[in-house]
Amino acid sequence: MQQADSMTSGERRAAGSLAAVFAFRMLGLFMVLPVLATWGQGLAGATPLLIGVAIGAYGLTQACLQIPFGMLSDRIGRKPVIIGGLLLFALGGLLAAQADSIWGVIAGRVLQGAGAIAAAVMALVADLTREQHRTKAMAMIGMSIGLSFALAMVAGPLIARAGGLQAVFLVTTGLALIGILLIWKAVPTPQDVARHREAGVASGAFWPTLRNAELLRLNYGIAVLHAILMASFVAIPLALQEQAGLPREDHWWVYLVALLVSFVGMVPFIIYAERQRRMKRVVLGAILLLALVQPLLWLGMHSLLAMVLLMVLYFLGFNVLEATLPSMLSKLAPAGAKGTAMGVYSTSQFLGAALGGVLGGAVYSFWGLGGVFACCGVLALTWWMIGATMREPPYVTSFRLAVPDALMADEALLRRILAVPGVAEAVLVAEEAAAYVKADSKLVDRETLEQALQPAR
Structure with missing residues (x-):
C-alpha cells in the first residue's frame, strides 16, 4: 500500500x-x-x-x-x-x-x-x-x-x-x-497545466522582485560566479597544457580529482550553514576563497601539483556557492514570488556566463593568462564587497496550500494563517485557489498550516 x-x-x-x-x-x-x-x-x-x-x-x-x-x-x-x-x-x-x-x-x-x-x-x-x-x-x-x-x-x-x-x-x-x-x-x-508561483513567473511579482535589494545581491552574485567560471575556463585548460606541461588529452584526471575532493570538502560547510543558520558567513568565506585562488592560479600555473591543489580550492568555493545561493534565494523571495525570483536569478546566471566568456577571451588577448586570473579575482572581490552588506537570510521554508473555493471568501483566513507561530509571511492567490506561506520549519509544518485554514468551531 x-x-x-x-x-x-x-x-x-x-x-x-x-x-x-x-x-x-x-x-x-x-x-x-x-x-x-x-x-x-x-x-x-x-x-x-x-x-x-x-x-x-x-x-x-x-x-x-x-x-x-x-x-x-x-x-x-x-x-x-x-x-x-x-x-x-x-x-x-x-x-x-x-x-x-x-x-x-x-x-x-x-x-x-x-x-x-x-x-x-x-x-x-x-x-x-x-x-x-x-x-x-x-x-x-x-x-x-x-x-x-x-x-x-x-x-x-x-x-x-x-x-x-x-x-x-x-x-x-x-x-x-x-x-x-x-x-x-x-x-x-499532466491533466491540467496550472500556474504555480513557486515554479513559474507571476507578472505581478516581477517588478517587486527586481526592486528587492537582497535578491539583487544574489542576482549579481550568481552572474559573477558564472562569469568567473566561463572566463576561468578560457585560461585553466591553457595553463594546464602550456604552463604546467600536461597534454590536453590528460586533463580529465585533474578535473576528476579536483571535483571529487571538493564535493567531499563542501559537505561540512553546507551542513554548518543550514543547521547553525550561518549562511552569510559561509557564503562570504566561499567568495573570499574564490578571490584568493585566482591570483594563486596565476602564480602557480607552472607547477602541475599547485594547479591541482588550487583547482580543488576553486571548485570547493564554487560548489559551496552553487549549492547555497539557491537556498538563500528561496529564503529571501517574498511569499508567492519564488518562481519569479528564480527566473530573474537564472537569467542573471546565463547573462553572467555569456559576459564571462567574452571577458575571458578579450582579457587573454591583451594580457595573457595572468590577466584573466587577475580579472576573475577582481570580479570576486566586487562580489564580496557587495555581499558583505547583505543580512542573514530568514530561515524559513516555502509552502503552497490548496484552499477550497468556499474558504477563499473568508476574510479571516489570512489572519488565521499569519497567527500561526513560526509563520513569517503569507499571501492568498484567488486565481490559483492557493495560499503561499513562508514559515520556520522548526516551528510549524504543513499539517499545522492546513489546520489553520479551517475556521475555529
Whole structure:
C-alpha cells in the first residue's frame, strides 16, 4: 500500500525522468567547457576572443528565452515546449559538430542556448507532483545538475581525446535526443497545466522582485560566479597544457580529482550553514576563497601539483556557492514570488556566463593568462564587497496550500494563517485557489498550516 507521506510511483517516475532530462542537457552544455580553449585552436578563424565567445555564447540566448519559454508553456503545454527546446539543442550540437570554423561553433552554441527549457521543466515538475513532495522533486533536479557538471568536466576531455571536438558536440546531440525520448515515453502528461508561483513567473511579482535589494545581491552574485567560471575556463585548460606541461588529452584526471575532493570538502560547510543558520558567513568565506585562488592560479600555473591543489580550492568555493545561493534565494523571495525570483536569478546566471566568456577571451588577448586570473579575482572581490552588506537570510521554508473555493471568501483566513507561530509571511492567490506561506520549519509544518485554514468551531 502507498503511504500517504511518500511519493507515488508516478511522482517518482516523473521526477526522476525530468531530473535525467535536465542532467543530459546540462551535461551537453558543460562538456564543451574544459576542451574548447585547447581543442578549438585548430578551428579556422579561431582567436582567444572568439573562443571565449564560443564558450559563453549559449548564455545569451538562454537568458533571453528562458522566461518567455516558461510563459509559453503555460499557454500551449509543457511537453511541446520542452521537446521543441531539446530539438533546438540537438540541432545546435549538429551545427557545431559539422563546423570547421570558430564561427560555426559559435552559431551552434547560440542555437543550443535557444533550447531554454529550464522554466518549463520546473513547471512540469510542479504539475506532476503534490505540494508536499514538490521540494523533494526539485531537490532531485538540483542534484542532477551538480552531478552533470562534475561528469561533464571529466567526460568532455575523454570524449575529445577519442574523437576530437566534433565527437563532443555529437554526444551532446545524442543526449538531447535521449531527453526527447524520455519526455515522450517516460514522463506522464499532466491533466491540467496550472500556474504555480513557486515554479513559474507571476507578472505581478516581477517588478517587486527586481526592486528587492537582497535578491539583487544574489542576482549579481550568481552572474559573477558564472562569469568567473566561463572566463576561468578560457585560461585553466591553457595553463594546464602550456604552463604546467600536461597534454590536453590528460586533463580529465585533474578535473576528476579536483571535483571529487571538493564535493567531499563542501559537505561540512553546507551542513554548518543550514543547521547553525550561518549562511552569510559561509557564503562570504566561499567568495573570499574564490578571490584568493585566482591570483594563486596565476602564480602557480607552472607547477602541475599547485594547479591541482588550487583547482580543488576553486571548485570547493564554487560548489559551496552553487549549492547555497539557491537556498538563500528561496529564503529571501517574498511569499508567492519564488518562481519569479528564480527566473530573474537564472537569467542573471546565463547573462553572467555569456559576459564571462567574452571577458575571458578579450582579457587573454591583451594580457595573457595572468590577466584573466587577475580579472576573475577582481570580479570576486566586487562580489564580496557587495555581499558583505547583505543580512542573514530568514530561515524559513516555502509552502503552497490548496484552499477550497468556499474558504477563499473568508476574510479571516489570512489572519488565521499569519497567527500561526513560526509563520513569517503569507499571501492568498484567488486565481490559483492557493495560499503561499513562508514559515520556520522548526516551528510549524504543513499539517499545522492546513489546520489553520479551517475556521475555529
